[in-house]
Amino acid sequence: MSYSRRQFVKGGVTAFTFGFAAPQALCDIAFAQGGAARNLVVVYLSGGNDSLSTVIPYRDPDYITRRPTIAVPAANVLQIGSDSSRVELGLHPRLTGLKSIFDAGRLAIVQRTGYANQSRSHFTGFDIWGTANTGNTSGTGWLGRYLDLEPTPVDPLIAWNTQRETPRPLMSRTVGVPAITSPATYSFSSPNSGAEAGYERTAQTRISSHLPVNIPHLAFVNSTTQAALGTLDRVATVATYRPAITYPSNGFGQALTAVAGAMNKQIGTKVFWVQTGGFDTHATQGVNQGAYFNLMATLGDGLKAFYDDLSAQGLMSNTLVLVYSEFGRRISENGSSGTDHGSGANMMVLGGTVRGGIYGTAPILSLDPSNPTLENNAGDVKFQTDFRSVYAQILDNWMGSNSVAVLGGDYRAGAPSIL
Amino acid sequence: MLEHILRRMGFGASPADLAFWAGTSVDSVIDQLLNYESKSTDHDSKIGQAAYVGITTSGGNPFSANTSINDARQRWLFRMIHSQRPLEEKMALFWHNHFATAYSKIAGAVGQERATRMMDNDPSSLAGSAPGQIQLLRQHATGNFRDMLLAMARDPAMIYWLDSQLNTRTRPQENFGREIMELFSLGIGNYTEADVYAAARVFTGFNWQVVGDRANTQTSYYTFAYRPNDHDINAKEFTFPIYPDGGRTIPARAAAAGEQDAVDLVNALARHPATATRLATRLYKFFVNETSDPDPALISAMAQTYLANNFSIKATLRTLFQSSQFRNPANFFQRYSWPVEFAVRAIKETGWTGFSVNTALTPLTNMGQQLYEPPDVNGWATGPEWISTSSMLTRMNFASTLAANQRFNLARDAQPYRATPERVLEYMLARFPSMGFSSTATSAMTDYLRSTTWTGTDAQLQTRIPGLTRLIVGAGEYQFN
Numbered sequence: 001m002s003y004s005r006r007q008f009v010k011g012g013v014t015a016f017t018f019g020f021a022a023p024q025a026l027c028d029i030a031f032a033q034g035g036a037a038r039n040l041v042v043v044y045l046s047g048g049n050d051s052l053s054t055v056i057p058y059r060d061p062d063y064i065t066r067r068p069t070i071a072v073p074a075a076n077v078l079q080i081g082s083d084s085s086r087v088e089l090g091l092h093p094r095l096t097g098l099k100s101i102f103d104a105g106r107l108a109i110v111q112r113t114g115y116a117n118q119s120r121s122h123f124t125g126f127d128i129w130g131t132a133n134t135g136n137t138s139g140t141g142w143l144g145r146y147l148d149l150e151p152t153p154v155d156p157l158i159a160w161n162t163q164r165e166t167p168r169p170l171m172s173r174t175v176g177v178p179a180i181t182s183p184a185t186y187s188f189s190s191p192n193s194g195a196e197a198g199y200e201r202t203a204q205t206r207i208s209s210h211l212p213v214n215i216p217h218l219a220f221v222n223s224t225t226q227a228a229l230g231t232l233d234r235v236a237t238v239a240t241y242r243p244a245i246t247y248p249s250n251g252f253g254q255a256l257t258a259v260a261g262a263m264n265k266q267i268g269t270k271v272f273w274v275q276t277g278g279f280d281t282h283a284t285q286g287v288n289q290g291a292y293f294n295l296m297a298t299l300g301d302g303l304k305a306f307y308d309d310l311s312a313q314g315l316m317s318n319t320l321v322l323v324y325s326e327f328g329r330r331i332s333e334n335g336s337s338g339t340d341h342g343s344g345a346n347m348m349v350l351g352g353t354v355r356g357g358i359y360g361t362a363p364i365l366s367l368d369p370s371n372p373t374l375e376n377n378a379g380d381v382k383f384q385t386d387f388r389s390v391y392a393q394i395l396d397n398w399m400g401s402n403s404v405a406v407l408g409g410d411y412r413a414g415a416p417s418i419l
Numbered sequence: 420m421l422e423h424i425l426r427r428m429g430f431g432a433s434p435a436d437l438a439f440w441a442g443t444s445v446d447s448v449i450d451q452l453l454n455y456e457s458k459s460t461d462h463d464s465k466i467g468q469a470a471y472v473g474i475t476t477s478g479g480n481p482f483s484a485n486t487s488i489n490d491a492r493q494r495w496l497f498r499m500i501h502s503q504r505p506l507e508e509k510m511a512l513f514w515h516n517h518f519a520t521a522y523s524k525i526a527g528a529v530g531q532e533r534a535t536r537m538m539d540n541d542p543s544s545l546a547g548s549a550p551g552q553i554q555l556l557r558q559h560a561t562g563n564f565r566d567m568l569l570a571m572a573r574d575p576a577m578i579y580w581l582d583s584q585l586n587t588r589t590r591p592q593e594n595f596g597r598e599i600m601e602l603f604s605l606g607i608g609n610y611t612e613a614d615v616y617a618a619a620r621v622f623t624g625f626n627w628q629v630v631g632d633r634a635n636t637q638t639s640y641y642t643f644a645y646r647p648n649d650h651d652i653n654a655k656e657f658t659f660p661i662y663p664d665g666g667r668t669i670p671a672r673a674a675a676a677g678e679q680d681a682v683d684l685v686n687a688l689a690r691h692p693a694t695a696t697r698l699a700t701r702l703y704k705f706f707v708n709e710t711s712d713p714d715p716a717l718i719s720a721m722a723q724t725y726l727a728n729n730f731s732i733k734a735t736l737r738t739l740f741q742s743s744q745f746r747n748p749a750n751f752f753q754r755y756s757w758p759v760e761f762a763v764r765a766i767k768e769t770g771w772t773g774f775s776v777n778t779a780l781t782p783l784t785n786m787g788q789q790l791y792e793p794p795d796v797n798g799w800a801t802g803p804e805w806i807s808t809s810s811m812l813t814r815m816n817f818a819s820t821l822a823a824n825q826r827f828n829l830a831r832d833a834q835p836y837r838a839t840p841e842r843v844l845e846y847m848l849a850r851f852p853s854m855g856f857s858s859t860a861t862s863a864m865t866d867y868l869r870s871t872t873w874t875g876t877d878a879q880l881q882t883r884i885p886g887l888t889r890l891i892v893g894a895g896e897y898q899f900n
Contacts, residue, residue: 046795120597120615121607123797156808164787165800166807179807185785186809189816191823191885199870200886204815206863207856207894217710217755218854221806221895225815228808282582282594335590336582341597376612 038398041259041272041306041321042143042169045299047280048122049325051345052381053292054095055080055109055362059088062365066332070285070292070339083111085361093288094296097304098350106307106316107350108418110390111360112373114344114383118327122280122341125326130168132388132407137168142391143271144172145406146399156227157234159271160262162255170273176224177273178231183239183258188232205229237265245309248301252276256306263315270399276302279325283336299323307350316352320398320419322390323348328381331365331374343380347390349418359416360384389415420445422852423751426900427706428452428740429505431764434850449740453561453733455504462502463494463541472500472766475777485544485551486532486637488522489780492790495539495553496776499763510560510732511553512759513705516801518571518603519793520552520580528579532636533629537576538791540640547630548640552576553791561733564698564725565689568603572681575627575641581796583625587649593619598796604688606697610659617655621669621680624650650677661687689730695722702735707744708753709802717744752854752899755802758786760900761814765892768851770825778820785813806898815893822885822892829888830880837875840868847887853896864890 057063058074077090078099089109091099101107115134119125127137140148147159152174159177161170170177180186188204190197208225212218241261247253255274262269278295285292303321310316328345344363350356363373363381375382388411392403396412397419404410421440425432429452432440440448451458465471466482474493476482484494499508526534540551550558552574559567571577572595578584581595596618600610624646631639655669661683669680688694699721703713721738728734739745756764762779783789787810793799822829832850836842844864848856856864867890868883891897 120612121601122795123601124607161807164785164807164809165794165804176808179809181785181809186812187816188812189819191819191826191889192882196870196882196886199867200890203863203867203886203890204893206866207860207890210857210859210895212857215854217753217803217899218895220803221755221811221898224806224808225811225895228812231808232812282592283585334585334592335587336585336592338582338585338592340593 037268037270038318038320038400039263039270039272040143040394040399041274041319043299043303043321043323044167044169044273044275045279045295045323045325046126046275046277047325048125048327048329048341049279049345050281050285050292050329050339050342051325052328052331052363053285054092054296054348055111055346056090056092057087057362057365058090060362060365062331062367066365066367068333069337070287070333072287076288080109080358083358083361087362087364089358089362092292092296092300094293095300097300097307098348100304101307101350102356105356106352106354107348107356108354108416109358110347110349110385110416110418111358111362112344112381112384113324113347113360113387113390114327114381115386115388116383118343118380118383120327120341120343122326127168129324129326129387130171132391139171140173141167141169141171142406143169143273144175144177146395146401147172147175147177147271149401149405155268157231157267157269159273160259160269161273162258163273163275167273167275170271176220176227177271178227178235180235180258182254183235183241183261186228186232186235186239188229201229234265234267238262238267241265243305243309244312245305247305247309248298250298250302252298252302253305256302260306260309260315263310263319264313281329281338282334282340283338285333285338303350311352318352320349320351320354320394322394323350324387330379331363331381332379343375344383345381347387349390349394353419355418359418385414385416386411389413390418393417393419420746420748421448423746423748424448424452425505426764426852427745427754429509430499430760431767433767433770436767445746452506453736453740455506458503460504462498465501466494466497472497472771473773473775473777475775485540486535488526488531488535488538488791489777491535491539492780493776495790496759496763496779499759500767500771500776507557507560511557512757513702514556514560514567515553515790516793516798517701518552518556518577519796519798520576520791521793521795522791525576525579529629529641530636533640534576536640537579545638545640549575549642559732561736562731564694564730564732565685566730567732568599568689569682569685571603572599572622572625572685573643575643578625578627578643583622584627586619586623586625588620588623588651591616591619591623591651595619595622595625600688602797604694604697605691606693609691609693610657614657614659617657617669618684620651620653620655621684624648624674624677625681645678647674647677650674650680652677655680657684657687659687659691663690690726692722692726695725698722698725699735702739704802705754706736706739707742708750709755710753714744717742754900755805756898756900757799757801758783758788758805758810758814759790761786761898762817764900765818765821769821769888769892770828772825772828774821774824778824779817782813782817782820786810786817811893814898815889818889818892822888825888826881826885829884830877833880833884834877837880839875840865840873843868843875843884844887847884847891851888851891851897853891853894854899856894856896860894860896 058077076093079090130141132142161179208222238261259272324347329339329342392411393415395401395403484490539553583595586592597615626644628644654671699718724738725735836846
């Protein structure tokens, strides 16, 4: 993966030089744009979410027989009605928060998303979803290309990555997206104090202003430092945010708190990247307790707190949350009371203006090899909706971008009307 | 050249290291660093002595690197700084990233003490105990790759990490079977999904067992166990050759002999040309250059060496270190320093008197590299992916912490050059080697030294030399290796 990032660094230097030339001016632009702009929060479930346990076809007889120890009983699921093929569906019992958002009509569930010949590799799969390219996963990410097409000069804080490493979807030719895991510790310390510390910051800023086009890797590092030093003061304001809602005290909750703080402080960020891990549940998924139950608690409680916090401030109508994972999991459990790597899965979108509901049709879990909703000898869920059509919906109808330009193709056909 | 060799084959050079190697020929330095078997292994006996970097124990406990992961992390950093076998630690780090296994999952199952042993136990610490995973990687660091692959398949930490203990005849589970091909050997594109299922069946029955009093987490430990009743005795067919005659099917065998399945598959994976090329490429990027395309001639030569020398890692490395590419100045500073490489080199070059490696642990986590805790089985995302605004702030702030800690030593060392900022800067840039600074950057540094009138007094040196140290060590130009 680093091999291709290298190529992106090579190609991006001129634009980096341009984009980060004048941090103060960029700050002014960001403030002028104000906080009313729409924003997108992407929540990535790392490890391959077993989405048949998230949105459950609980009446399908094969669901019970193929998952003897991990199937959620019909009596326990949170019923959300039926899809257009009349398959009755229920949310995982621990997703009470998401159920309330669904009931409010602000959660869209898109079933069986994916692509042809889906990769079962975490890493290739993540890069395919990230680049939106099933043939070549070495290029920039779809969100990165969205940023590339924004009018220049681009404010470095146009996007905010809550992880330490830049994920493939945010890799851009022109924007080094800041990684801000915690606004409170995003600072520049000094061995000295007072004026001396200020002299160091001035000097470090000047040193990092050297962006040689003939040494792109150095220009990349220095432009990253420039972005860090140029955004410190604005990020510091986010650290002062005190939400009225209590968020779960885990990493996911903390990341969502920072995102809400950035919106509250109107620092101008349009794209946020948040992730939560542990979804590679090869073993002991559990039903009413255990690994998957805990994953749903983290996901559901975090999103519910975020939704309530922003709704109370009137900010949810400017916010769209996209939830996805790199693949779904095998339909039959593996005997370790877990599931191995699979294929098609659900995407979820929630927000203040989302047209909630169930989109697409559920897989029929019958082992019949000719079952058209499955693949891999009826082992895995076959995709019905290309994941890029959901991206296209969001780019065209939420971000005000051009999905054909960003995605390198027209994926509008067959897109669910979630907006 | 000497500094380059010590940065790449080790973790950089302290002033004492440079004095030790001065006058030795390049070939001899490389030869001695590569053939380190005769070098002392007494580094751990130096832990706690005043002349060496410090460690910090927690909660009044004695230093327990075999049973406390925090202490294990300190011990490993100590070895990187002081080992007489720097390449052994460098390769252990390389293999840690290759066979990436995270402590936290294992600790959740067997507790902190036994999980720490499973990660990096020194067998001499407890009679009969097995070497931890990283210690196994040290033993095989420059040895035979096939043996290392098999050792990893049987390693208790790896077994739990990739769920092998759950992979049985009646319930095959493909986690390890997939990753041994995708990540540990062939690489993606060289096997099919059917091969993944077959490989999962090959390793059925591979398990772990606790030895000693299970209730005593200090003295019990885990070893490999083969459970024949869990092994799938049927034939396993692959899409690539398993045997030298081209045969692609591992024959049906009695359960008692079932471990041979894994030996056959591991032999095939080690022998596969894709493995040879993939290993050569990874080593090239780690030791030569990762900012431009690998030199296909050297990759090919390394792959051929590997295949012609019974999968010898040392022979492959010898081809690499003796190549003109390794010594070509155009390849100096063409690797992004891993956080651990950055921190250890900074400590070696800045000095360590009164500095504890414990101070580096949280910054290393925030730079994105906590030892024994890679993010997933694919290891760390290296190269430019180490670099983000957050990680750069952490690198700059670590430089600040280290410079503040070494304030008086740094100021004293600069005294002979105190006449002008230019002389001070010249000395400091030689002490902290980098790809070289532009005139923009050096002007910024001398202007910094003159932020107020330059006097060169002890008091001013004690402020500005640590300040200059942090500027250099935190600069982009220093983040390369």
